[in-house]
Amino acid sequence: MPGMALVDRALLGPGPSNPYxxxxxxxxxxxxxxxxxxxxxxxxxxxxxxxxxxxxxxxxxxxxxxxxxxxxxxxxxxxxxxxxxxxxxxxxxxxxxxxxxxxxxxxxxxxxxxxxxxxxxxxxxxxxxxxxxxxxxxxxxxxxxxxxxxxxxxxxxxxxxxxxxxxxxxxxxxxxxxxxxxxxxxxxxxxxxxxxxxxxxxxxxxxxxxxxxxxxxxxxxxxxxxxxxxxxxxxxxxxxxxxxxxxxxxxxxxxxxxxxxxxxEGLEAVHERHRAAGQRLHEGLGELGLELFAAEGHRLPELTTVRVPDGVDSAKVRQVLLTEYGIEIGAGVGAFASSVWRIGLMGHNARPERVELVLGALRRVLGA
Amino acid sequence: MPGMALVDRALLGPGPSNPYxxxxxxxxxxxxxxxxxxxxxxxxxxxxxxxxxxxxxxxxxxxxxxxxxxxxxxxxxxxxxxxxxxxxxxxxxxxxxxxxxxxxxxxxxxxxxxxxxxxxxxxxxxxxxxxxxxxxxxxxxxxxxxxxxxxxxxxxxxxxxxxxxxxxxxxxxxxxxxxxxxxxxxxxxxxxxxxxxxxxxxxxxxxxxxxxxxxxxxxxxxxxxxxxxxxxxxxxxxxxxxxxxxxxxxxxxxxxxxxxxxxxEGLEAVHERHRAAGQRLHEGLGELGLELFAAEGHRLPELTTVRVPDGVDSAKVRQVLLTEYGIEIGAGVGAFASSVWRIGLMGHNARPERVELVLGALRRVLGA
Missing domain, CATH: 3.40.640.10 (Type I PLP-dependent aspartate aminotransferase-like (Major domain))
Incomplete structure (x- = not known):
């Protein structure tokens, strides 16, 4: 009776996130x-x-x-x-x-x-x-x-x-x-x-x-x-x-x-940690030439939506991130299923190393 | 921020039982x-x-x-x-x-x-x-x-x-x-x-x-x-x-x-393990002079109901079992809340050592 594979995923999608x-x-x-x-x-x-x-x-x-x-x-x-x-x-x-x-x-x-x-x-x-x-x-x-x-x-x-x-x-x-x-x-x-x-x-x-x-x-x-x-x-x-x-x-x-x-840690410090991680991710995605989906001024730091660049296979990128880097990010929803990615930095994942991880992997995979 | 106490309970009530x-x-x-x-x-x-x-x-x-x-x-x-x-x-x-x-x-x-x-x-x-x-x-x-x-x-x-x-x-x-x-x-x-x-x-x-x-x-x-x-x-x-x-x-x-x-383990072996543990418990309770509540011939091996002897404080016994022996058993329900105990031998608890544990502790506490 085989068990579940013990694999370390960075759960950077819309949830679940990696627990504390x-x-x-x-x-x-x-x-x-x-x-x-x-x-x-x-x-x-x-x-x-x-x-x-x-x-x-x-x-x-x-x-x-x-x-x-x-x-x-x-x-x-x-x-x-x-x-x-x-x-x-x-x-x-x-x-x-x-x-x-x-x-x-x-x-x-x-x-x-x-x-x-x-x-x-x-x-x-x-x-x-x-x-x-x-x-x-x-x-x-x-x-x-x-x-x-x-x-x-x-x-x-x-x-x-x-x-x-x-x-x-x-x-x-x-x-x-x-x-x-x-x-x-x-x-x-x-x-x-x-x-x-x-x-x-x-x-x-x-x-x-x-x-x-x-x-x-x-x-x-x-x-x-x-x-x-x-x-x-x-x-x-x-x-x-x-x-x-x-x-x-x-x-x-x-x-x-x-x-x-x-x-x-303190609620304010926790919020600030999320804010800082989100801001860093938003800036980094911009540096990769990617466009954010959510209206400016109303973007969540803990969950970022980003448009899939023209000509890029959305599912393929998510699959490579998962299998080669152990990173889970989310697809979009409904009409945006294949035109948006969702990247979560929630709870224990709202840390600089998680931001750099997902930015670095995306840079490689997109060849940006 | 204190955590939950790490105490080893033998969960021998109506559930939850100790997990495998x-x-x-x-x-x-x-x-x-x-x-x-x-x-x-x-x-x-x-x-x-x-x-x-x-x-x-x-x-x-x-x-x-x-x-x-x-x-x-x-x-x-x-x-x-x-x-x-x-x-x-x-x-x-x-x-x-x-x-x-x-x-x-x-x-x-x-x-x-x-x-x-x-x-x-x-x-x-x-x-x-x-x-x-x-x-x-x-x-x-x-x-x-x-x-x-x-x-x-x-x-x-x-x-x-x-x-x-x-x-x-x-x-x-x-x-x-x-x-x-x-x-x-x-x-x-x-x-x-x-x-x-x-x-x-x-x-x-x-x-x-x-x-x-x-x-x-x-x-x-x-x-x-x-x-x-x-x-x-x-x-x-x-x-x-x-x-x-x-x-x-x-x-x-x-x-x-x-x-x-x-x-x-095999489903039949698991059932047999429950049956044997239940039978042993039923017999042992009888040897302690206790009377089973459920109709004979229809008793569950995994959950046994036993009448609280006259003059015995049901809640007190459960409390002593819990605090002095780390054993949880259940009270009765409804009209039988204080006149019946419920003893579970479920899943990983359907083992001879659990039977002896609860029988031994009950013998001590009841002075039987």
């Missing part, structure tokens, strides 16, 4: 039961650390037991009712997905389309409906490498309408660029562990404001993602915990360790 | 991307190995990205429509849960209640409705330690009615006792990795017969568990794969390794 060493070590630590007092301490501490990284005091801040997309599902399942008007700013694949998921839960979805590569336009989203129940957008579009201004969006929504909830997809932003849930006024947000948090895929950090919590669906169609039930296990503040599903203990221990690493 | 060493090693192996050719090979091989363990040739056999309960959710979300009559044999917590989950997806649930500790009665389940869309039961009730005869149930259902689908919860049975999906005629089944499969919690192995697949819900309310979408990523047989969500690569590598270990 602390996260890998914790994955293989002796397993604890999901009701073990020591594990419950680690779980509480993980939620507390997540609050710091999210910039929130939300009591309901926890890791959901699934990969990042399960956060999106939980958001709509618990906070959108059939017939609710949900305005979605769509500027890439994950905005598209929001439309799909919200629709499945019966929401009356108003989509506001943007060109891919552009950020969400606050004015257009605001004008799309006078009284939505929810306004949703992606902070860092993984499909295009674009940052949208969630702070401006949330402030504008709340300034006009005290009722609308603001939902932000922070899968590729959390622990990479600034996210400040409470100060921005975001009501519901989710992320994934396999991007800037520097953990293997398998958990979706999630946070809910009190005002959103008061308006939650009391019995959502999904049992597994019913936050009422999950909260009864995760929240030990009242002294009692009710078993829901068996928590993915190894993954949570790994997230706990990675969050410890991030907070020890 | 191969599973732990694979968790910490260098991470691969979810589209890496080597990872896709491992994923295909994982599905092939799962088919052997399930005893099925079902093309749709795959690990779902969540803990065991997500398998239950996926089963009802993809195969029960609003108004469908679903008969559920309820003889413990997980049968209760099926009633809850099926109801959320709009099924017309007919529950057939049994005393906890008893197996599901095939005749009563059959008589509950003349033409159900689905008949569901738990193979190994984790709450009571009881095995129900899924083979007899499935044969009886199909003998009467070609239309009804048979759904079996195999969370605590797969890779511990015989499970034979195709020979039994089970249409939909799910399991969890943290029991007899000997992997950390985080994945739900799932299998679907062709006849069930033909009757699947085309657009279930859940996006994350829409098997149409997941299948497009997992099934590489047509040469193409469509990204759905980022697969939990480390967990899948770990499952792959544990399945390799199980199949190398």
């Amino acid at each position: 060493p602390e996260a890998t070590a914790a994955l293989a630590a002796p397993l604890l039961g999901h009701l073990d007092p020591e594990f419950l301490r680690v779980l509480d501490e993980t939620c507390a650390r997540l609050r710091r990284v999210w910039g929130t005091e939300n009591a309901r801040t926890l890791p959901l037991s699934g990969t990042g997309s399960i956060g999106m599902e939980a958001a709509f399942a618990n906070f959108a009712r059939p017939g609710d008007v949900v305005v979605v700013g769509v500027n890439g694949l994950f905005g598209e997905r929001m439309v799909d998921v919200a629709g499945r839960y019966g929401a009356d979805v108003v989509r506001v389309d943007h060109d891919w590569g552009q950020p969400v336009d606050v004015r257009r989203v605001l004008d799309a409906h006078p009284e939505p129940s929810m306004v949703a957008a992606v902070h860092a579009e993984t499909s295009t490498g674009v940052r949208s201004d969630i702070k401006a969006l949330a402030h504008a929504v709340h300034a006009r309408d005290q009722r609308a909830l603001v939902l932000a997809d922070c899968v590729t932003s959390l622990a990479g660029i600034e996210v400040d849930i409470d100060a921005w006024g975001v009501d519901v947000a989710y992320s994934g562990t396999q991007k800037c948090l520097g953990v293997a895929p398998g958990l979706a950090p999630f946070t809910v404001s009190d005002r959103a919590w008061d308006r939650r669906v009391q019995r959502p169609p999904t049992w597994y993602l019913d936050l009422n039930l999950i909260g009864a296990y995760v929240d030990g503040s009242s002294g009692g915990r009710t078993y829901h599903h068996t928590a993915p203990v190894a993954m949570i221990a790994s997230l706990h360790a990675a969050l410890g690493r991030v907070l020890e | 060493p191969e599973a732990t090693a694979a968790l910490a192996a260098p991470l691969l991307g979810h589209l890496d050719p080597e990872f896709l090979r491992v994923l295909d091989e994982t599905c092939a190995r799962l088919r052997r363990v399930w005893g099925t040739e079902n093309a749709r056999t795959l690990p779902l990205s969540g803990t065991g309960s997500i398998g239950m959710e996926a089963a009802f979300a993809n195969f029960a429509r609003p108004g469908d009559v679903v008969v559920v044999g309820v003889n413990g917590l997980f049968g209760e849960r099926m009633v809850d989950v099926a109801g959320r997806y709009g099924a017309d649930v007919v529950r057939v209640d049994h005393d906890w500790g008893q197996p599901v009665d095939v005749r009563r389940v059959l008589d509950a409705h003349p033409e159900p869309s689905m008949v569901a039961a738990v193979h190994a009730e984790t709450s009571t330690g009881v095995r129900s005869d899924i083979k007899a149930l499935a044969h009886a259902v199909h003998a009467r009615d070609q239309r009804a689908l048979v759904l079996a919860d195999c969370v605590t049975s797969l890779a511990g006792i015989e499970v034979d999906i195709d020979a039994w005629g089970v249409d939909v089944a799910y399991s969890g990795t943290q029991k007899c499969l000997g992997v950390a919690p985080g994945l739900a192995p799932f299998t679907v017969s062709d006849r069930a697949w033909d009757r699947r819900v085309q657009r279930p309310p859940t996006w994350y568990l829409d098997l149409n979408l997941i299948g497009a990523y997992v099934d590489g047989s047509s040469g193409g794969r469509t990204y759905h969500h980022t697969a939990p690569v480390a967990m899948i590598a770990s499952l792959h390794a544990a399945l390799g270990r199980v199949l190398e």
